[in-house]
Amino acid sequence: MKKIQKLIQWIVLSFFGSTIFFVILYRFVPVPVTPLMFIRCAQQVGRGEKIRLKHHWVPLDEMSKYLPIAVMASEDQRFLQHHGFDVVEIQNAVEERMAGKRRRGGSTI
Structure with missing residues (x-):
């Protein structure tokens, strides 16, 4: 054991x-x-x-400065405020799971 x-x-x-x-x-x-x-x-x-x-990787400094923010915003609009752990969305997901509902949870970035 x-x-x-x-x-x-x-x-x-x-x-x-x-x-x-x-x-x-x-x-x-x-x-x-x-x-x-x-x-x-x-x-x-x-x-x-x-x-x-x-594939062809492009350095961030050669991209528009708005592209990384747009990508993050498309996934999680509050990403820049919660720094990776959206406690509000995690709590909502837990509450909905407990109520028997299924939905998308917190950030996946």
């Missing part, structure tokens, strides 16, 4: 440690691939096409 507990602890710590590691890494290094890129490749395979993974 202790071996299983140690294994579970190791898995949980590895998951959270790797998550933190990649957040810090991708703060300084461009993201090589995204989940959407994998989805597009799977769609190409499904259509019988040759897989083409083509």
Whole structure:
């Protein structure tokens, strides 16, 4: 039983440690691939096409200064006020879940 507990602890710590590691890494290094890129490749395979993974990253300083804000606002209009955890939306989601309703929860950014 202790071996299983140690294994579970190791898995949980590895998951959270790797998550933190990649957040810090991708703060300084461009993201090589995204989940959407994998989805597009799977769609190409499904259509019988040759897989083409083509992308061109553009630095933020070469984009409009309003683009990052527009992207965040399209996902979560209060993102700049709550810094990642929209307590109001989380509370609303919990209350609606408790009432048996299903709806979208807090921010996914």
